[in-house]
Amino acid sequence: MTVDITTLTSRQACVEADNADELAHLKTRFVIPDGTIYLDGNSLGVMPVSAPERAREVIEQEWGRDLIASWNTHHWFDLPVRIGEKIANLVGGSRGACVATDTTSVNLFKALGAAIDIQRQDSPERRVIISERENFPTDLYMVEGLIEFLDRGYELRLVDDRAGLESALDDEVAVVLLTEVNYRTGRLWNMAEVTQAAHGAGALIIWDLCHSVGAVPIRLDDAGADFAVGCTYKYLNGGPGAPAFLWVAERHLARARQPLSGWWSHSKPFDMAVGFDPAGDARKFLTGTQPIISLATMEVGVDLALSVDQEALRNKSLNLTSLLIQLVADRIPHHPLTLVTPREHSERGSHVSFSHPDGYAVTQALIAQGVIGDYREPGLIRLGVTPMYLGYADIWDAVEKLRLVLDEELWRAPEFQVRGAVT
Amino acid sequence: MTVDITTLTSRQACVEADNADELAHLKTRFVIPDGTIYLDGNSLGVMPVSAPERAREVIEQEWGRDLIASWNTHHWFDLPVRIGEKIANLVGGSRGACVATDTTSVNLFKALGAAIDIQRQDSPERRVIISERENFPTDLYMVEGLIEFLDRGYELRLVDDRAGLESALDDEVAVVLLTEVNYRTGRLWNMAEVTQAAHGAGALIIWDLCHSVGAVPIRLDDAGADFAVGCTYKYLNGGPGAPAFLWVAERHLARARQPLSGWWSHSKPFDMAVGFDPAGDARKFLTGTQPIISLATMEVGVDLALSVDQEALRNKSLNLTSLLIQLVADRIPHHPLTLVTPREHSERGSHVSFSHPDGYAVTQALIAQGVIGDYREPGLIRLGVTPMYLGYADIWDAVEKLRLVLDEELWRAPEFQVRGAVT
Numbered sequence: 075m076t077v078d079i080t081t082l083t084s085r086q087a088c089v090e091a092d093n094a095d096e097l098a099h100l101k102t103r104f105v106i107p108d109g110t111i112y113l114d115g116n117s118l119g120v121m122p123v124s125a126p127e128r129a130r131e132v133i134e135q136e137w138g139r140d141l142i143a144s145w146n147t148h149h150w151f152d153l154p155v156r157i158g159e160k161i162a163n164l165v166g167g168s169r170g171a172c173v174a175t176d177t178t179s180v181n182l183f184k185a186l187g188a189a190i191d192i193q194r195q196d197s198p199e200r201r202v203i204i205s206e207r208e209n210f211p212t213d214l215y216m217v218e219g220l221i222e223f224l225d226r227g228y229e230l231r232l233v234d235d236r237a238g239l240e241s242a243l244d245d246e247v248a249v250v251l252l253t254e255v256n257y258r259t260g261r262l263w264n265m266a267e268v269t270q271a272a273h274g275a276g277a278l279i280i281w282d283l284c285h286s287v288g289a290v291p292i293r294l295d296d297a298g299a300d301f302a303v304g305c306t307y308k309y310l311n312g313g314p315g316a317p318a319f320l321w322v323a324e325r326h327l328a329r330a331r332q333p334l335s336g337w338w339s340h341s342k343p344f345d346m347a348v349g350f351d352p353a354g355d356a357r358k359f360l361t362g363t364q365p366i367i368s369l370a371t372m373e374v375g376v377d378l379a380l381s382v383d384q385e386a387l388r389n390k391s392l393n394l395t396s397l398l399i400q401l402v403a404d405r406i407p408h409h410p411l412t413l414v415t416p417r418e419h420s421e422r423g424s425h426v427s428f429s430h431p432d433g434y435a436v437t438q439a440l441i442a443q444g445v446i447g448d449y450r451e452p453g454l455i456r457l458g459v460t461p462m463y464l465g466y467a468d469i470w471d472a473v474e475k476l477r478l479v480l481d482e483e484l485w486r487a488p489e490f491q492v493r494g495a496v497t
Numbered sequence: 498m499t500v501d502i503t504t505l506t507s508r509q510a511c512v513e514a515d516n517a518d519e520l521a522h523l524k525t526r527f528v529i530p531d532g533t534i535y536l537d538g539n540s541l542g543v544m545p546v547s548a549p550e551r552a553r554e555v556i557e558q559e560w561g562r563d564l565i566a567s568w569n570t571h572h573w574f575d576l577p578v579r580i581g582e583k584i585a586n587l588v589g590g591s592r593g594a595c596v597a598t599d600t601t602s603v604n605l606f607k608a609l610g611a612a613i614d615i616q617r618q619d620s621p622e623r624r625v626i627i628s629e630r631e632n633f634p635t636d637l638y639m640v641e642g643l644i645e646f647l648d649r650g651y652e653l654r655l656v657d658d659r660a661g662l663e664s665a666l667d668d669e670v671a672v673v674l675l676t677e678v679n680y681r682t683g684r685l686w687n688m689a690e691v692t693q694a695a696h697g698a699g700a701l702i703i704w705d706l707c708h709s710v711g712a713v714p715i716r717l718d719d720a721g722a723d724f725a726v727g728c729t730y731k732y733l734n735g736g737p738g739a740p741a742f743l744w745v746a747e748r749h750l751a752r753a754r755q756p757l758s759g760w761w762s763h764s765k766p767f768d769m770a771v772g773f774d775p776a777g778d779a780r781k782f783l784t785g786t787q788p789i790i791s792l793a794t795m796e797v798g799v800d801l802a803l804s805v806d807q808e809a810l811r812n813k814s815l816n817l818t819s820l821l822i823q824l825v826a827d828r829i830p831h832h833p834l835t836l837v838t839p840r841e842h843s844e845r846g847s848h849v850s851f852s853h854p855d856g857y858a859v860t861q862a863l864i865a866q867g868v869i870g871d872y873r874e875p876g877l878i879r880l881g882v883t884p885m886y887l888g889y890a891d892i893w894d895a896v897e898k899l900r901l902v903l904d905e906e907l908w909r910a911p912e913f914q915v916r917g918a919v920t
Contacts, residue, residue, distance in 0.1 A: 105561045114565045121561035126553065129790065133552050137737055138528045138544035142537045142869060150737060177785025179759030180603055187646055194648075207771060212760035212785060215773040219758030223610055224647065225617075232771070258769075305786070314560055314573060314789035335642030336602030337635035346681075346874050348630060348655070350638040362600025362635060363728070366737035367552065368788030446565060451769050 077466075079396045083404075085474075088397075088466035095465065097390050103378055104311065104463045111472045113447040116257075116285060116425045116458030119311030122374045129371045137367075150366050154317075154338075155356055157369070160376050161319045164384070165283060165302065166293035171356035172321040174372070175338075175364055178284055178305045181320035182216045184332035184359055185301040186249065188322070189278045190220075190228075191331050193248040197276060200248035204239065204277070207232040210257045213282055217251065239268065243275035250277050254292070255285035255423030258450050260395075260415040262290065262423045266297040273298065284308060289391055289424035289461065291384040300326060309424065309460055310379050312372030320359045328354065336361035382462065391424045391461040394469055398426050398457060401473040409480040414454065425458040432485055434493065436476075439485035443475040500889075502819045506827075508897075511820075511889035518888065520813050526801055527734065527886045534895045536870040539680075539708060539848045539881030542734030545797045552794045560790075573789050577740075577761075578779055580792070583799050584742045587807070588706060588725065589716035594779035595744040597795070598761075598787055601707055601728045604743035605639045607755035607782055608724040609672065611745070612701045613643075613651075614754050616671040620699060623671035627662065627700070630655040633680045636705055640674065662691065666698035673700050677715070678708035678846030681873050683818075683838040685713065685846045689720040696721065707731060712814055712847035712884065714807040723749060732847065732883055733802050735795030743782045751777065759784035805885065814847045814884040817892055821849050821880065824896040832903040837877065848881040859902060861913035866898040 077095075082088050092098050105121045106112055112120055136144040145151050154173045162172035175181070186203070193200050203217050214230065221228040231247075233239045239250070250272040255262050265281060272279040280301040283292060288309030294302055302321040306312035322330055331352065337343045338360035341351045352358040399413060411428040430436050433453035440447055440455070447457045457472070479485055505511050515521050528544045529535055535543055559567040568574050577596045585595035598604070609626070616623050626640050637653065644651040654670075656662045662673070673695040678685050688704060695702040703724040709715060711732025717725055725744040729735030745753055754775065760766045761783035764774045775781040822836060834851040853859050856876035863870055863878070870880045880895070902908055 107562050107564065110564075112564065118560075118565045118568075120564065121556070126556050126561070129552060129556050130549065133544070133549050133736070133794070137541075138549070139530050141530065141533075141535065141543065142541045142871065144737070145541075176599070176603065177759070177787070179761075179785030180599065180757060183757055191646070210760075211763070211766075211769050211771070214771060215758050215760055215763060216784075218773045219756045222754070222758075223614070223756035307786070313556070314567070315786045315792070316788060316790075318785070331645070333642045333646035334603060334606055335638050335645075336600070337633075337638055338602075340634070340638060343634075344874075346634050348634070348637060350641045361639075362602030362741070363730070363738045364600070365739060365788040365791030367739075367794060368791040369738070371556070371790060448565065451767075 077393045079393060079400055082397055082466060085467060085470045088470040092465040092467050095390065097382070097386060097461065098465055100382065101463045101465065106463060109444045111445045111468050113445060113457040113459065113472060115460030116308050117448055118314055119308055119375065119460065120463060122311055122378055125313065125371055125374045128374050129367060132367055132370045153366065153369050154360055154364055157373050157376055158319060158356055160380055162321060164376070164380055165287055165321065167295055167302065167321050169295045170321050170323045171327050172319055173356045173359050174306070174317050174319045174369065175360050176318060178282070178303050178318040179212045179216050180334070181303040181318050182213060182280070182282070183220060184334050185280045185303055185320055186217065186220055186251070187333040188326070188330040189249045189280060189301060192278065192326065192329065197248070200246055200276070201226070201228045202231050202246040203228060203249045203251060204231045204233060204242055204247055205251045207234055208256055208258060209253050210282070210284065213251060213253060240271055243271060243277060245276060247275055247277040250279045251282070252279070253282040253285060255290060257285050258454055258456070259427055260423045260425045262286070262421050264420070265292070265299065269297045269299055286423055288379045289387070291388050294321060299323060306372050306375065311375035313368060313375070315368065316372035317364060317369050322359065330358065332359055334361040338362060378462070387461050391459060392419050392422070394459045394461060394464060394466065395422060395424060395426050397466060397469045398459065398473065401470065402428065402476070405473055406477045406480060424461065425456060427454045427456045429453045430455055435485040435490040436479060438490035439479040439487065440476055443479060445472045445475045500816045502816060502823055505820055505889060508890060508893045511893040515888040515890050518813065520805065520809060520884065521888055523805065524886045524888065529886060532867045534868045534891050536868060536880040536882065536895060538883030539731050540871055541737055542731055542798065542883065543886060545734055545801055548736065548794055548797045551797050552790060555790055555793045576789065576792050577783055577787055580796050580799055581742060581779055583803055585744060587799070587803055588710055588744065590718055590725065590744050592718045593744050593746045594750050595742055596779045596782050597729065597740050597742045597792065598783050599741060601705070601726050601741040602635045602639050603757065604726040604741050605636060605703070605705070606643060607757050608703050608726055608743055609640065609643055609674070610756040611749070611753040612672045612703060612724060615701065615749065615752065620671070623669055623699070624649070624651045625654050625669040626651060626672045626674060627654050627656060627665055627670055628674045630657055631679055631681060632676050633705070633707065636674060636676060663694055666694060666700060668699060670698055670700040673702045674705070675702070676705040676708060678713060680708050681877055681879070682850055683846045683848045685709070685844050687843070688715070688722065692720045692722050709846055711802045712810070714811050717744060722746060729795050729798065734798035736791060736798070738791065739795035740787060740792050745782065753781065755782055757784040761785060801885070810884050814882060815842050815845070817882045817884060817887060817889065818845060818847060818849050820889060820892045821882065821896065824893065825851065825899070828896060829900045829903060847884065848879060850877045850879045852876045853878055855908055857916065858908040858913040862902045862908035862910065863899055866902060868895045868898045
């Protein structure tokens with residue numbers, strides 16, 4: 075559907091855009107609490123309507139009634155690969171191998187370990203890992219932990235932007251680790267071009283898809299990516315802390331060795347053999363026994379994402395984020411809100427962040443108004459736009475609430491000044 | 498309760514022993530499928546009656562209704578530490594620090610990494626890791642993966658028994674890794690003595706408690722253990738693949754560094770700071786975001802275990818496994834069943850294994866009779882005895898079914914010869 079955002083200058087116009095939206099029906103597949111405009115699906119996605127029933131089945135029938143037999147009869151053993159294959163299709167990586175397992179951080183360690191292992195064989199002099207200073211911290215922390223543990227002079231080199239990346243790419247670089255959409259600014263890397271640049275310099279590249287999968291079309295195969303990791307509890311609506319995924323390009327699969335070589339990555343785990351022999355397929359990136367209730371429930375969200383055309387979803391996502399940017403500019407011009415998200419479509423993910431001198435208090439006051447966004451240091455009001463369950467009128471209403479919070483200075487209330495743990 | 502096992506020579510005597518058992522009521526807290534005698538709680542524990550309700554609450558209310566706020570309002574962030582503290586109390590480790598997180602395999606990597614890091618500082622020449630040849634394979638595989646990744650001449654030295662261990666303990670040994678109860682034979686190590694022997698040789702020791710926690714009283718503090726890991730889906734009835742745990746002695750806590758340093762192990766994760774700074778407490782052994790549905794549901798099983806006196810439970814466990822051994826000897830003497838589990842109480846965990854030339858088929862035929870045990874290579878019929886939900890008459894009935902399977906040669910049926918995946 076083509077929507078001219080500039081015509082959406084009233085709530086009624088937004089309602090009409092919703093009425094014409096072929097994706098609007100998707101909202102009925104999710105539970106949105108009454109009175110809430112949920113702009114935090116980039117942190118924790120909402121619950122699919124059918125998730126509780128799937129969880130109940132896994133818990134009461136598969137665990138409670140069928141017990142140990144469920145590993146085979148209900149295919150628990152196959153879940154990481156079965157769901158992994160679905161995710162591979164979703165991220166344009168069907169020519170690679172993918173497993174749904176563990177956490178993003180742990181999968182990052184495996185991917186980093188495998189990439190470093192390849193480079194140690196091919197180019198042992200390459201001991202630099204490049205990442206972005208503004209990357210989500212766990213990515214950097216995992217690199218630091220790995221470097222310290224290896225204790226072989228590896229080094230983390232941080233860059234600030236595309237130009238910095240390109241000038242940092244020299245013959246010392248082993249691995250580039252980037253998050254496709256930045257968790258704070260929403261800036262989107264050009265995966266194909268950056269992958270090509272990394273390869274041109276002889277480096278391997280790992281893409282963290284946490285803030286893009288399910289909201290931005292991804293083409294890992296076409297981009298020539300080497301490895302990818304990502305989570306399933308944001309735009310994939312898999313449930314709190316649901317297992318993450320790891321993808322590896324087909325060309326690396328036979329050779330790749332990852333350090334967390336537990337029994338689930340063995341070629342024949344039930345031979346209980348002495349001596350590790352890795353599986354030849356995606357299972358080589360597994361480690362231990364997976365949390366089946368969380369894993370099986372997560373599949374519901376993945377199936378919903380797969381049921382939607384990713385390009386249509388991207389179109390709607392851009393419409394909604396563009397509308398949000400435009401409405402804030404037009405209707406809240408007299409407050410110190412600074413857009414930190416790129417205006418260029420090709421550089422924007424699916425969330426929009428504004429800085430404000432009192433960003434924390436403003437975010438809390440907005441939440442009290444039923445508009446659930448979140449706060450990120452320093453000073454950022456972060457508004458996630460999940461195109462599967464948000465509409466044009468939702469964006470209108472959210473901006474009006476933000477206007478109210480700022481015009482009426484509701485954020486100055488003492489209860490909004492107190493810092494608590496934030497997510 | 499004191500039970501003279503030798504008097505239990507009839508089903509009626511077993512029923513009377515159940516009637517006199519102060520722990521018999523615990524069975525009502527669990528769902529045991531009709532017509533089933535479940536002797537596989539050492540692989541996957543049964544479902545607590547209250548687990549589905551807890552899961553429903555987490556899914557429908559905490560995720561579905563309260564969404565992102567639940568990280569704080571429903572204390573999702575605190576679950577690994579809160580449940581970890583409960584497990585620490587259960588394993589006699591309240592003077593150490595414990596987190597419920599990730600898988601046993603991943604936690605083993607963290608514990609191994611931390612132990613090796615300590616030794617690298619104190620005794621860098623120590624590069625041998627000792628384990629037992631018959632250890633559960635993932636323990637050995639994880640050591641292999643770590644050694645290969647480090648690539649610094651570390652070596653895995655395998656021993657077969659206590660004598661072999663003691664003679665292998667020399668000044669090259671950095672770490673000893675043992676599973677307290679062997680997954681096949683049910684043999685129980687003497688934790689206090691072996692820990693003392695390891696320390697006497699200058700080694701650190703990691704105990705894998707997977708096959709003991711919840712069925713064997715454990716005293717990590719008293720034994721002077723350095724690290725421990727274990728799972729929660731066996732005798733703790735936490736649910737399929739529920740998150741595991743990692744414990745570290747207080748004396749190592751300040752110094753310990755583990756390689757999987759994700760954001761959950763940072764001192765201030767929500768500062769989103771560049772530069773890793775580890776938490777000073779148990780959280781330093783966390784890595785990434787945890788699968789909340791599986792984790793929260795698991796707590797129900799931990800709470801049930803904590804409600805029971807571990808010594809009384811151990812007494813009942815020994816009574817039941819002794820009865821099983823005695824009844825097989827008395828009532829099935831003319832079949833080639835060989836007990837591989839130690840008869841000595843001090844050397845026995847809570848499962849009993851018999852080898853049989855056709856162990857696989859016998860196990861399958863027994864399962865078809867409603868007695869759910871499992872098979873382990875080579876030739877072992879493995880019968881797990883969870884004292885929380887099994888009674889004396891259950892053991893009688895199970896042995897009678899085994900006698901039927903063998904006397905009637907039911908195991909010769911073609912359908913029991915076909916090998917499938919086994920758990």
